[in-house]
Amino acid sequence: MKLKEFAKQLGLSPTTVSRALSGYPEVSEVTRARVTEEAVRLGYRPNVNAVRLKTGRVGAIGVVMGRAGEFHFAEFMAGMAEQLVGEDTDILVIPLADANYEEEMQLYRRLVESRRVDAIIMHSPRPNDERIALLHKLGMPFLVHGRSDIDVPHAWLDIDNEGAVRRATSHLMDLGHTRIAMINGRPGATYALHRDNGYRNALQARGIEFDPQLVASGNFTDELGFRFARSFLEQPNPPTAIVAGSMMTALGVYRAARSLGLQVGRDVSVIAHDDVFPYLSADNMAPSLSATRSSMRAAGTRCADLVLQLLAGRSASEIHELWPVELILRESTGPAQ
Amino acid sequence: MKLKEFAKQLGLSPTTVSRALSGYPEVSEVTRARVTEEAVRLGYRPNVNAVRLKTGRVGAIGVVMGRAGEFHFAEFMAGMAEQLVGEDTDILVIPLADANYEEEMQLYRRLVESRRVDAIIMHSPRPNDERIALLHKLGMPFLVHGRSDIDVPHAWLDIDNEGAVRRATSHLMDLGHTRIAMINGRPGATYALHRDNGYRNALQARGIEFDPQLVASGNFTDELGFRFARSFLEQPNPPTAIVAGSMMTALGVYRAARSLGLQVGRDVSVIAHDDVFPYLSADNMAPSLSATRSSMRAAGTRCADLVLQLLAGRSASEIHELWPVELILRESTGPAQ
DNA sequence: TTTCGAAACCAAATCGTTTTCAAATTGGAA
DNA sequence: TTCCAATTTGAAAACGATTTGGTTTCGAAA
Known part of the structure; x- marks a missing residue:
């Protein structure tokens, strides 16, 4: 018809x-x-295509997906979906071949030129991310999930990674811990930097010296959580507490502790960052896991909302949201022995 | 230009x-x-929109995403992306408001009528899934990830759930277990039915009577894995082995066993189904987890490929792939005490 | 030299809407 | 009754490509 x-x-x-x-x-x-x-x-x-041709609007938001197949991604998208359902706006997944930097820039360029999306949501930016400059230059509306200190106006939503880790670390020190290890995400992204800052700032505030032996970074996997925690705990002067970057990392940390006959919450304290997954909750771990918490799904919902505002004409330079992160104390943290 | x-x-x-x-x-x-x-x-x-209007082709495959935010989803999509990158075909995520059945049918109908996608990939179909009949009737090319016994030609790719669970159960019986529990996915989907069949068939082949006390079903979450395993193991005549539906479920099962002072692999054997995640591997669990394994990512890649074939004119009725499932034995299974 | 077919190119119609500009209708005030 | 402004409606021109149905060009065969 x-x-x-x-x-x-x-x-x-x-x-x-x-x-x-x-x-x-x-x-x-x-x-x-x-x-x-x-x-x-x-x-x-x-007919959607006729409308799109005529109006120039595509009715789709592109989400760039890394190749790593991160578990956060589905939650974020489910959140977006909640906002976008009924909005007549689609979610287009843009697979990002993990190529070299030059190729990656090309990919963004082509994505913009192909006019397949009205706006782009980008994850895990780097401190001085040229992709942001590129998108800005090309005039494509976009929102960054995370932050970059690049000197180009851009809309962003981020959680307070610095504060989260700082508070987690401080709380461990309140409990008497002085040797605290941290497992961070892959270096490069701003959030990893922020977490590192949070960790160092907390230590510094108490006059505890930073020990490079007590930090490690890598993908958020169970395996790396285990390996890093093992290597920490087997040191001559092992940490009594560990700050872990994700729920998966925490699983590995728990396993490492058990494998060494250590009891989490007593022999070693653990705080992890929890993105809130329906299928794996910090509360249900044994012992229950103290965590810095921020809902990935809520972030997806809000990001979608903000992008819609952006498309409705709101200026990118006034869209900056820094979400506070809750610190929820459970059984995995206890006084230093 | x-x-x-x-x-x-x-x-x-x-x-x-x-x-x-x-x-x-x-x-x-x-x-x-x-x-x-x-x-x-x-x-x-x-201009994409002009081309689409003129040719009637959209250049996008729709993937229906349930609201549950399942962790499989990102892996499946990452797999699709691998195939589709460079193919000039987009992935459109269709959020499915978990509505009543009637509304859900409406959603599919509107999706087809809106002509936003060239083809649809549907997950977890039910035994006599009317959505399949609907898509067929509406003439929309589609591929089912999973199966349905509905009497309508449709392309599908599925893993051998029946065989997987049958072999897992049989192997446990080979080890001498006679009371074997199973945690299934939410009832309704065909795969849950197939797994149930696999379980029952295996028991029957050895003349072991089916005990409804030893089966449970629900979402694939850590929490339900724990709860179900607890309730099994606290029965007067507890099972000595458990077949778990997913990696998350297995986490819960392990936790339940530990909480009761039981050692997995010795006091209670566990086999789970592993979709192969980069962030959580059966091999790394402690004790390492025996699993029926099939790569979700590979399924995504192949599904994307098959959809492209479908769009290229291959008949839906000749696209049926049943993937065998590996059974990988590790430490979580051992002889019955 | 003429004729013919293949190879290479082109003008214009078309896809199904939105939107500009103009016309028709309406209802009240004069 | 007449006129005017406000309210509704329409005709036709876009949007930017693809594709149908030609036309031209050119070399080889007759």
Whole structure:
């Protein structure tokens, strides 16, 4: 059923029908009611591609997905979906071949030129991320999930990674711990830097010297959590507490502790960052895991909302949200022995 | 840069340029070379929306995402991405509001009518899934990840869930276990049914009676794994082995065993299904987890490939792939005490 | 020299909407 | 009754590509 045909059946012009359905004011309410009603009855729906061609709007937000297959990703997208359902806006997943830097820039460039999306959501930016400069230069609306200190206006939403780790570390020191290890994410991304800062700042505030033997970084996997924790705990002067970067990392840390006959919460304290997953909760671990918590799903929802605002004309330079992170204390933390 | 403009710069007609770029034969090779070369130099790229309107092809595959935020999803999509990168085909995520059945059908209907995707990939179908009948009726190309016994031709790719669970159960019986529990996925989906069949068939083959006290089902979460395993193991006549539906479930099962002072692999054997995640591996669990294994990422890659074949004209009724599932024995299984 | 077919190119119609600009209708005030 | 402004409606021109159905060009065969 095409517009022309549909309009004819109603005895109206395509113009009027189009206006009625798009909510323009120059059409009487009685006509609008009739049109919308008949559209449902006769099953008329505007051809998306025609609309897109005409309006220049695509009706899709692109989300760049790294190749690592991170478990956060599905949660973030589920959150986006919550916001976007009913908004007539699609989520387009842009697979990012993990190529060299030059190729990656090319990919972004081509994505913009192909006009397949109205806006882009980018994850885990780097401190001086040229991709941000590129997107800005190309005039593509975009939102950064995370932050970059690059000197280019850009909309972003980030959680307070620095504060989260700082508080986690401080709390461990409150409990009497002085040797505290940290497992960070892969170096390069700003969030890893922030977490590192949080860790160092906390130590410094108490006059505890930074020990490079007590930090490690890598992908957020169970395996690395285990390996790093093992290597920490087997040191001559082992840490009594570990700050872990993710729930998966925490699993590995727990396993490492058990494997060495150490009891988490007593022999070694653990705090991890929890993105809140429906399938794995800090509360249910044994012992329950003290965690810095921030919902990835909520972030997805809000990011989608902010992108819609961006597309509605709100200035990117006034969209900056820094979310506080909760510190939830459970059984995995205890006084230093 | 528009086609008209670009063609003028080349001193050619839009027709010829379009043909040259689309690889039609009615254009001389020397012209084609010049056109493609200049297109790169001058940065001409056809407007996607115009192409889509004209050709009726969208260049996107829709993937229906449940609201549960399943951790499998990101892996599956990462797999799809591997296949689709460079194919000029996008992945569109279709959020599925978990509504009642009627609304869900409406959602599929509207998705098809909106013509936003060329094909659809659907997950976890039910035994007599009307959505399949609907998509077939509406003439939308689609592929089912999983299976349905509905009497309508449809392309599908599935893993041998029945065989996987049957072999897992049989192996446990080989080890002398006679009371074996199983934690299944949410009832309704075909895969849950198949797993149940596998379980029952294995028992029956050895003449062991099915005990409804030893089966449970629900979402694949750590929490349910724990709860179900606890309730099994606290029974008066507890099972000596447990077949778990997912890695997350297995985490819960391990935890339950530990909480009761039982040692996995000695006091209670565990086999789980492993979709192969980069961030959580069965091999690294302690004790290492015996598992039925099939790569979710590989499934995504293959599904994307099959959908492309479908779009290229291959008949849906000849696309049926049943993937065998490996059984990998590790330390979590041992002889019955 | 003429004729013919293949090879290479092109003008214009088309895809299904939105939107500009103009016309028709309506209802009240003069 | 007449006129005017406000309210509704329409005709037709975009949007930027693809594709149908030609036309031209050119070399070889007759």
